[in-house]
Amino acid sequence: MPQRARTEVPELPEILSMTADPTTIVEGDKTELRWEVTDANATLKLAPLGLAVIGNSIEVAPVVTTTYTLTATNAAGITFRDVTVSVVPKSADAAPETPAEVTAADWVVATGNLAGEPSQCGTLTSVSADPVTGQVIAGVAAGGLWSLGDDGSWTQLGQGAGSDPIVNRPNAVVWDPQDSTRFWEFGAYNGVGAYRTDDGGQTFNRLGDLDHPEFLSFDFGDPLRQTILAGAHESSKFYRSTNGGESWDNLSSKLPDGIGWAESPLFIDEQTYLLGSRNGAEAGVYRSPDRGETWTRLFVYPVVGRPAVVESEHAIYWLLDGQQGMIRSIDDGLTWNLLTSGPGSGNSKSVFALPDGRLATVGGGGVITSADQGQSWQQLGPPLPYDPHGLTFSASLNAFFAWHFDCPGPNVVPVADDSIVRLDLNPPAAATADTSGASTTTTTG
Numbered sequence: 001m002p003q004r005a006r007t008e009v010p011e012l013p014e015i016l017s018m019t020a021d022p023t024t025i026v027e028g029d030k031t032e033l034r035w036e037v038t039d040a041n042a043t044l045k046l047a048p049l050g051l052a053v054i055g056n057s058i059e060v061a062p063v064v065t066t067t068y069t070l071t072a073t074n075a076a077g078i079t080f081r082d083v084t085v086s087v088v089p090k091s092a093d094a095a096p097e098t099p100a101e102v103t104a105a106d107w108v109v110a111t112g113n114l115a116g117e118p119s120q121c122g123t124l125t126s127v128s129a130d131p132v133t134g135q136v137i138a139g140v141a142a143g144g145l146w147s148l149g150d151d152g153s154w155t156q157l158g159q160g161a162g163s164d165p166i167v168n169r170p171n172a173v174v175w176d177p178q179d180s181t182r183f184w185e186f187g188a189y190n191g192v193g194a195y196r197t198d199d200g201g202q203t204f205n206r207l208g209d210l211d212h213p214e215f216l217s218f219d220f221g222d223p224l225r226q227t228i229l230a231g232a233h234e235s236s237k238f239y240r241s242t243n244g245g246e247s248w249d250n251l252s253s254k255l256p257d258g259i260g261w262a263e264s265p266l267f268i269d270e271q272t273y274l275l276g277s278r279n280g281a282e283a284g285v286y287r288s289p290d291r292g293e294t295w296t297r298l299f300v301y302p303v304v305g306r307p308a309v310v311e312s313e314h315a316i317y318w319l320l321d322g323q324q325g326m327i328r329s330i331d332d333g334l335t336w337n338l339l340t341s342g343p344g345s346g347n348s349k350s351v352f353a354l355p356d357g358r359l360a361t362v363g364g365g366g367v368i369t370s371a372d373q374g375q376s377w378q379q380l381g382p383p384l385p386y387d388p389h390g391l392t393f394s395a396s397l398n399a400f401f402a403w404h405f406d407c408p409g410p411n412v413v414p415v416a417d418d419s420i421v422r423l424d425l426n427p428p429a430a431a432t433a434d435t436s437g438a439s440t441t442t443t444t445g
Contacts, residue, residue, distance in 0.1 A: 013039035013072035015081040020068070024086040027364055028377070030061040031085050035070050042072040052300075062087055066324075089364065102426050103381035110401060110422040114154050115415045119143050120169070121407040124419040125187065127392050128173035131355075133180045134396025137201070138420060139170025140413060141405075145185055147201060157201035164206045168192050171213070171233075172306065177220055186213045188233035194245060207245030212237075214263035215306050219270070229265035229273060238262045238275065240292060251292045258282030266307055266316070266333075274333045278302035278321040285318065287333045299327060299336045305349025308359065317359060317374060319343055319351050326351065326361075326374055339374040348402075350391040360400075362391050367400055367423070381423050388421075399424045 016036040025031050034057045037044065044053045047069045060068070062085055069082040114124065122141035129136045136148040137157070144166040146154040158166055168187035176182035185204070186194040193210035197203060212233045219227035230239040230248065236259055239248045255262060260280020267273060273292055277283045285299035302321035309316055316329045326343055327336040343351070348362035359370045366384050368377040381400075388402035400423045406414070413419055 010039065010074050010076045012076045012079055013037055013042035013074050015070060015072055015079055018068075018070050018081040018083045020083045020085045023084070024088065025062075027087050027089050028061070030059050033058050033060060033068055033070075033083065033085075035081070037072050039072065039074050042074045045071045045073075047071070060085070062325075101380055104424045104427045106382050107385055107402070107421040107423045109418045110148075110152070110420040111413065111417050112153050112420075114138060114140065114146060114413050114419070115417050117143050117413045118411065119413050120189075120411045121409070122169045123405045123407070123409060123411075123413050124403060125389075125405050126170045126172050127390065127401045127403045127420055128175075129392045129394040129401065130175045130180060130183070131352075131395065132175070132177070134394040135180070136392075136394050136397070136401060137173055138403075139173075139185070139187065141169040142167055142190060143413075145170060145173070145201065158197075158204045160199070160202035163203035164192075164195060166192075166195055166204060172215065174216055174218065176225070182225075184216060184218075186210075186216050186230075188212045188214065194230070196245065208241065208247050210239060210241075210245065210248050213239075214261075215265065217265045217267045219267050221269070227267065227270075229267050231263040231265045231275065232261075233263065234261050234279075236260065236262050236277075236280070238265065238292070254288075254292055254295065256282055256286070256295055256297070259286065260302065264303065264306055264318075266309070268332050272332060274307075274316075276303040276307065276318055278304055283321075285327070285333065285336065298333060303327070305351070308351045308353055310353045310357075310359075312357065313373065315373065317351055319349060319361070328374055343368070343377075347387055347389050348391050349389075352393065354393060355395050360391070360393060362388060362402075367391065381425075385418060385421060397424070398426060 018035045020031050020033050022031055046053050065086045067082050067084045069080055071078055071080045117140050119141040125141050126139040138146045145157045147157055148154055167190045169189050170185055170187040174184045181200040182198050184196050191211055192206055193213045194207040195204040213230045214233040215231050217229045218225055226242055226244050228241045228245055237252045238255055240251055241248045258281040260277045260283040262275055262277045264276035271291055273288045275286045283302040284297050285303055286295040287298050288295045303318045304321040305319050307316050307318040314330055318327050326339045329336045343361050343363045351361040354360050367380045369380050370377045386404055389404050391402050393400050403420045
C-alpha cells in the first residue's frame with residue numbers, strides 16, 4: 001500500500017523580541033518599533049493601529065503614552081508581544097518649530113445666557129459653525145438650537161409660526177454648502193431624530209420618522225437634496241432616504257455581522273457609500289459600490305465621528321477610535337493611509353479643515369493643526385481648560401469654540417458654567433467684552 005503523505009504542522013510563530021527605540025519621546029517626535037519573528041510567513045498585525053505590517057520595523061509618533069501589541073498568526077495559532085512608548089509633553093519654553101499664531105491669552109467662557117436653561121442628560125450637547133458665514137449654533141438637550149449674537153448672547157431658533165419643536169439631544173448641524181439659510185439638525189433620544197430649515201432657523205420641519213441618528217450625510221450634487229444617509233446612535237442600524245427625509249428605508253440587514261455601532265455614513269456618489277463603525281469585533285471603515293446592497297471592510301480599526309472631506313485634496317480624513325490617530329484616503333475610500341502622528345488624546349470626535357486649508361483637531365490637551373496633510377502637527381494657542389467633547393471654528397469670528405456636557409447630572413445647563421469656551425485668533429490687546437458678558441483684558445502672545 002502506498003504510504004500517505006505526512007502533513008507538516010507548523011509551530012507557533014515566536015516573537016523573539018519587540019522593542020522601541022527610543023522608549024521615551026517628547027510629544028511630536030518619532031520612535032521606531034522593531035521586532036523579530038521566527039516564522040517569516042506569519043501574518044503580522046500591530047495594535048492599536050489596526051495595521052497589517054511587513055518587514056521588521058515601523059516608525060510611529062504617538063502623542064500620548066501608548067502600548068503597542070504585535071500579533072503573529074499562522075496555521076498553528078497566534079502569539080503576541082507588546083512594548084510601551086512613553087510620551088512626555090514639550091517644555092513650555094521650548095522654541096516652536098514654526099512661528100506661533102497670535103491668540104488670546106486664554107480660553108474664555110462663552111456659555112452666556114445658556115447657563116440655567118432647562119435640559120436633560122447631556123445638557124449642552126453640541127456647537128456648530130457654518131463654514132461659509134461663520135454663524136455659531138449651540139444645541140441644548142431637549143432645549144433646541146441657539147444662535148450666537150454679536151453681543152455674546154444666545155437666541156433660541158425655531159420660534160417662527162408653524163415650526164416643529166426640536167426636542168432631541170442635538171448631535172450636530174450640517175450646513176448646505178450652496179445656501180446658508182438651509183441646514184439640518186439631528187440628534188438622539190426623545191423619538192424625533194432630524195429637522196430641516198430653509199429660512200435660517202426661523203422654522204424647522206421634522207424629517208419623517210427617523211429616530212436616534214448619530215450622523216447624517218447628504219448628496220449635495222442633487223439640487224433637491226433628496227438622498228440622505230443616516231447612522232444610528234450606539235446601534236448597527238443604517239438608514240437611507242431618497243425623498244429628502246419624508247420616509248426612510250432601513251438597510252441594516254445588508255450590513256456585515258460584527259460591524260458594531262454603524263454611526264458615521266459618508267455619501268460619495270449615487271452608487272458609492274462609506275460607513276464608519278466602532279464598538280464591534282468587525283468595526284472599521286466599510287465601502288459599498290451598489291447603494292448599500294453589499295459592503296467591503298477596507299480599514300480594520302474602529303473610527304469615530306464625522307469624517308473631514310477636503311475637496312481641494314480630494315481627500316477624506318477620519319479619526320481612529322480610542323485616541324489612536326487618523327487615517328486618510330485620496331481615492332474615495334478604496335485605500336487608506338495611516339497617519340502615525342497627530343491626534344492622540346481627548347474625547348473630541350471633531351476634525352475639520354480651516355479656511356486656509358490646515359487640518360484642526362484636539363491633541364495633547366489643546367488645539368493642534370497640520371499644514372502637510374496630517375504628517376506633522378503643531379500646538380495652537382494655550383491648553384484647553386478641560387477635555388472637550390468637540391471643537392469647531394467660526395471663520396467670521398476667527399475663533400475656536402469647544403464644549404463639554406454632563407450625563408448624568410442636573411437637567412439644566414449648569415449656571416456659571418464653562419460648557420462652552422472660546423479662543424480668538426489675532427485678538428486685540430485692549431480690554432474687550434468676553435462672550436460670558438463680563439469685561440476682560442486679553443493679551444497677545
